Amino acid sequence: MWKPDREGAIPLYRQIADHLQEMIVHGEYPPGSPLPSERKLAELYGVNRSTVVLAYAELRSLGLVESRPGSKTQVSSSWTQADSRTPEWHRYAENGGFLPNLPFLRRIRDALALDGTIIDFASGKLSTDLSPIREINDIMHGCSYHPDNGSDVSQGFPPLREALADFLERYRGIRTTASSILITSGSQQSLYLISQCLLSPGDAIAVETPSFTRSLSMFQSAGLRIYPLPMDENGVRPEGIRKLYSRYRIKMLFVNPNFQNPTGTLLQADRRKLLLDTASELGLPIVEDDPLSLTAYNTDYPPPIKAEDASSSTLYIGSFSKIAAAGLRIGWIVAPKSVIARLADARRQMDMGFSVIPQQIAAAFIESPLFQPHMERLRGQLQLKLDTLVEALHRHMGGLVQFSVPQGGMHLWCKVVPEIHDGKFLDEALKRGVAFVPGSLYGAESGYMRLTYARPQVGQIEEGVIKLAEALRAVVE
Amino acid sequence: MWKPDREGAIPLYRQIADHLQEMIVHGEYPPGSPLPSERKLAELYGVNRSTVVLAYAELRSLGLVESRPGSKTQVSSSWTQADSRTPEWHRYAENGGFLPNLPFLRRIRDALALDGTIIDFASGKLSTDLSPIREINDIMHGCSYHPDNGSDVSQGFPPLREALADFLERYRGIRTTASSILITSGSQQSLYLISQCLLSPGDAIAVETPSFTRSLSMFQSAGLRIYPLPMDENGVRPEGIRKLYSRYRIKMLFVNPNFQNPTGTLLQADRRKLLLDTASELGLPIVEDDPLSLTAYNTDYPPPIKAEDASSSTLYIGSFSKIAAAGLRIGWIVAPKSVIARLADARRQMDMGFSVIPQQIAAAFIESPLFQPHMERLRGQLQLKLDTLVEALHRHMGGLVQFSVPQGGMHLWCKVVPEIHDGKFLDEALKRGVAFVPGSLYGAESGYMRLTYARPQVGQIEEGVIKLAEALRAVVE
Missing domain, CATH: 3.40.640.10 (Type I PLP-dependent aspartate aminotransferase-like (Major domain))
Structure with missing residues (x-):
């Protein structure tokens, strides 16, 4: 991804303005489309918000962007030549049968993408150490491609x-x-x-x-x-x-x-x-x-x-x-x-x-012959993670959650005993660096959570549960 | 793919009957569904048609299949236990928005799949010698997989x-x-x-x-x-x-x-x-x-x-x-x-x-650095194939076809001068071991063909054109 060059002679705000101008001229942001907020751009490029404010001012002076008070900065709808129109892409994007994916899922995905340190009880993925990386690489290096x-x-x-x-x-x-x-x-x-x-x-x-x-x-x-x-x-x-x-x-x-x-x-x-x-x-x-x-x-x-x-x-x-x-x-x-x-x-x-x-x-x-040993190791490791999770839940959230212990897989389904708002609980958890999926996403009534234990390291699980307990206390109080 | 064991002690017809029985019992051919024709099965298993007739007779005697005179053999709709029904899969398969693909395309695909010796002016694919096989393998063997x-x-x-x-x-x-x-x-x-x-x-x-x-x-x-x-x-x-x-x-x-x-x-x-x-x-x-x-x-x-x-x-x-x-x-x-x-x-x-x-x-x-030399070689080879094709068309089909010579790509578009029926021409061509795509498939009026020259070997091109000329003569006469 593009980042401004902090060592360069060109001021940061100019670099950002030039980069945005290039994206606008080449159609990434069509005329009339909204631009990222100042706060978001500052985060993305790792600069102060005032730098972004300067960059946008520069583009405004060129007539490339416009912002009305209280609303977002957007690409000027008039910056291209007079007889040329841009397709109304936002209308096209509303077509077809595909509904957008659910906001809870996006929120979790965005949080995980932004912050790699979040303890992840949300993703249905194996942790790296449970994946047969060496096996797959050995096999790939022995494979022969033929069109x-x-x-x-x-x-x-x-x-x-x-x-x-x-x-x-x-x-x-x-x-x-x-x-x-x-x-x-x-x-x-x-x-x-x-x-x-x-x-x-x-x-x-x-x-x-x-x-x-x-x-x-x-x-x-x-x-x-x-x-x-x-x-x-x-x-x-x-x-x-x-x-x-x-x-x-x-x-x-x-x-x-x-x-x-x-x-x-x-x-x-x-x-x-x-x-x-x-x-x-x-x-x-x-x-x-x-x-x-x-x-x-x-x-x-x-x-x-x-x-x-x-x-x-x-x-x-x-x-x-x-x-x-x-x-x-x-x-x-x-x-x-x-x-x-x-x-x-x-x-x-x-x-x-x-x-x-x-x-x-x-x-x-x-x-x-690599498959069978991989599966045996995987079963053992998942069981270890489950045991660790169950023990941590008993220790730190005893009385706050109820669950049955599964005999396989990677999902533990928890009823949250105190009455809570799913979205608020999730927000508090993400704020503390731990992710889970609210049960309502799966069609359950409010007050359930799915804790998926394949992705976090064994050593992170107890810490994750402690953070969950804190988040729960924060919403209950 | 399964084939009967010609060296085994069990007669071929029995092996075939057993294999079909297994497929029926395990749901590959649900109750009521049509079975392949005797001719087709004989071809598939490389046996005489009489062997398949015996195999079907065996299955009929078990009540697993039924055939009425003049119609196809099918799986008995009643062979499973009395209170069990199979979903009407043919109805389910008619659902959804996807139309079946076009019959011309299927016919060409089936012919190419059955007979590897057909000279292929139909597929929009590079021949093996034009594909960067060594390059891709070298790169793959140096790649590292990480989940x-x-x-x-x-x-x-x-x-x-x-x-x-x-x-x-x-x-x-x-x-x-x-x-x-x-x-x-x-x-x-x-x-x-x-x-x-x-x-x-x-x-x-x-x-x-x-x-x-x-x-x-x-x-x-x-x-x-x-x-x-x-x-x-x-x-x-x-x-x-x-x-x-x-x-x-x-x-x-x-x-x-x-x-x-x-x-x-x-x-x-x-x-x-x-x-x-x-x-x-x-x-x-x-x-x-x-x-x-x-x-x-x-x-x-x-x-x-x-x-x-x-x-x-x-x-x-x-x-x-x-x-x-x-x-x-x-x-x-x-x-x-x-x-x-x-x-x-x-x-x-x-x-x-x-x-x-x-x-x-x-x-x-x-x-x-492998990409650029590959592309240069590819351009040279495609041009060589095109030149060979154009020369062969002039020599063997002069007056029968009209075309402009492209400056790149892999497709030569020919008008066929004599009035023909696209489907018959294709059939005659496939019969003689050469494939092309009739222009009508692309929405053109009848009487055009697409000759795609990337797939055949340079040495096959003239022979392919000779076969095309023969096929054309066969439909015109």
């Missing part, structure tokens, strides 16, 4: 699909073949493809509540009507499906049965069976999102619904992002051939598939 | 955006900054994002005709009304824009000014200026697709519209796929900051961005 490997792979690189078919049988008990697998750029794209290609605007779907997907604007952007599937500490309660189906003509069920995001719950075996039986009796598709099952701490891997589904009712979604290398951005969908063909065809219109290189690396990694 | 590089890069890996800002200034005369660049998974995704996020269903756009984008179902899928911008041998004719604008309230112009796909034309300087002046007078955005300008054979790189656009009217799209490494799948959009922010935000809902690894490689490649 014909990457030609026409809108369904995904065939050797990765073969490797995944073996992987799914071995680790998940799912018997499938490469032709029934679509490689995606992560679970987000899997859900996007399903909601855009297999459903139409106005269709009704049922989604676990609370649920990770409630935090996505994706379903709303696709024009879907969303009905809640109630949950308790044993996962989703399938009894209500039949009523939802007959009342709202539900078209699809979205579930995340293993160490659910955000609640950490594991769907119990009898419910799993009832869910599948009900869906297959109604001819109702289940989208089973299963990114975390391989993290099970002390138990066997919980079986997926897909493995027991003889009626082809389940679309199974998985990903490497939460268990191995988020930077590869590899996910997959397992579905009947006709569904896969449809999704792969639609994808040609979206992005024609993506680079083969991360797919080669992922295939080599799951087939290598 | 935090890949975190939250829905706008694209920052060092790649920085490198591209330099690249665009150096090679394209475009002055911009990293914050005005969005990295995409190729031009296809760039166009998809623009059509989905900056336009709404029912909006009118104007597109060069013929044009590559007419072969995409993407705009139709987005519900856009498409009006043609007429072209001649000097590129698009901008005079008609004003009329289109007042008559149909055109919202956006799509142009591909340099060595256009499919016509190979170069938009002349005075028209370039008139196009930009008209658009900026009307406040009308121009989407400038520029994947091939760096291949200019004997001239300077033609300047992009974006470089002369002081009114911020241009969204500039570029890509590495046609000039370097298609397997990286890296494209970009240069646009005003507010537009980039909107597209990056929408992208979080689609795929959250893609793997950082190909982005690291691309950044290192354009910054390395």
Whole structure:
């Protein structure tokens, strides 16, 4: 990013004015568009606010920017030649079906991006030390790129699909073949493809509540009507499906049965069976999102619904992002051939598939002897972080929070006992250098928080909880 | 892919029956879905058709499949347990906005996938010997993966955006900054994002005709009304824009000014200026697709519209796929900051961005001393292929085709002089082992073909033209 040169002969305010002028002239800030506030620019360039005030004054004198009292500085709408108009970009940006992402998420993201020292219980990401960095680098350095490997792979690189078919049988008990697998750029794209290609605007779907997907604007952007599937500490309660189906003509069920995001719950075996039986009796598709099952701490891997589904009712979604290398951005969908063909065809219109290189690396990694030891280490480390978090919560927030301890995954779901305002609690926490995600983002009632313990270092966890306790006290008082 | 074991003790038909049974039971072919024809399966598994007939008979006797006389074999709708139904997947697959891709394209793709010996004037891809394979491998083996590089890069890996800002200034005369660049998974995704996020269903756009984008179902899928911008041998004719604008309230112009796909034309300087002046007078955005300008054979790189656009009217799209490494799948959009922010935000809902690894490689490649020599070699080789093609057309199809010789790129646009049926000509050509794309796919009238000369070997080109001449004679007679 551009920064003014503090050693140079040109005064800082001039450098900033020149840089802004260049951005305006080259169209980054079109005529009529707002410019950053003085405070924000000062922060960005690491200068005093008075320097920015001078820079803006300079640009005003050139007729490039204008500011009215009490309002923001903006690019003059008249600075270009008289017979030339700029498209009304703000109007164009309001088009299309995509709703903006939620403000809570933006606030958290912005805070984390600005301040690297925040203790991060918000991101669903592995900490660096849990990522198989050496393994991925070793594999990448042994990979060989060839352009014909990457030609026409809108369904995904065939050797990765073969490797995944073996992987799914071995680790998940799912018997499938490469032709029934679509490689995606992560679970987000899997859900996007399903909601855009297999459903139409106005269709009704049922989604676990609370649920990770409630935090996505994706379903709303696709024009879907969303009905809640109630949950308790044993996962989703399938009894209500039949009523939802007959009342709202539900078209699809979205579930995340293993160490659910955000609640950490594991769907119990009898419910799993009832869910599948009900869906297959109604001819109702289940989208089973299963990114975390391989993290099970002390138990066997919980079986997926897909493995027991003889009626082809389940679309199974998985990903490497939460268990191995988020930077590869590899996910997959397992579905009947006709569904896969449809999704792969639609994808040609979206992005024609993506680079083969991360797919080669992922295939080599799951087939290598490095994968199993990585997973064992990961399970152990996540359990250690969870234990540390639980102990710290008991010590510093005993009586203030209530939770069940998950058996795998990376999410601890906490009820906050005192009555609070979610947004204020989050603000106080961010101010003290700790981030979490308010439960309301997932469709829960107010007063819950998701503490995700994969990202902070073990040594930061207790400190993070202490800060949380302080923040909570600050809003309660 | 699964193949029967010819050395094994189990008869081939039994192996095939077992394999199909497994696919049916595991949901690849849901109840009621059609199975491949006997002929197709025989081809796929490399067995006699009678073997497949036996395999299907076996499955029929188990009640797993059923066939009525004169119709296809299908999975029995009743083979699963009585109280279980399969979702009507074919209905789900009809949902959503995505139209299926065009049958001509599928036919060509299927033919190329089945038979590797076809001389390929259809694909817009570099031949293997023109791809910088060694360069990409060397760079990849020197790259270092780190998961935090890949975190939250829905706008694209920052060092790649920085490198591209330099690249665009150096090679394209475009002055911009990293914050005005969005990295995409190729031009296809760039166009998809623009059509989905900056336009709404029912909006009118104007597109060069013929044009590559007419072969995409993407705009139709987005519900856009498409009006043609007429072209001649000097590129698009901008005079008609004003009329289109007042008559149909055109919202956006799509142009591909340099060595256009499919016509190979170069938009002349005075028209370039008139196009930009008209658009900026009307406040009308121009989407400038520029994947091939760096291949200019004997001239300077033609300047992009974006470089002369002081009114911020241009969204500039570029890509590495046609000039370097298609397997990286890296494209970009240069646009005003507010537009980039909107597209990056929408992208979080689609795929959250893609793997950082190909982005690291691309950044290192354009910054390395390997890039310039690669481009020089590529330009020389493309010119050699073009010269070879032009000579062969004169020798073997003189009088049968008419064309202008392009000054860069990879597309030669031919008018076929005798009156023909596009589809029949294509069929005859594929039968003889040569592929091209009929011009009608790009919105041209019947009787044109696009010969893309980047993919075949120099030594194959004359043979390909001889086959084309034979195919043409076969349809004319």
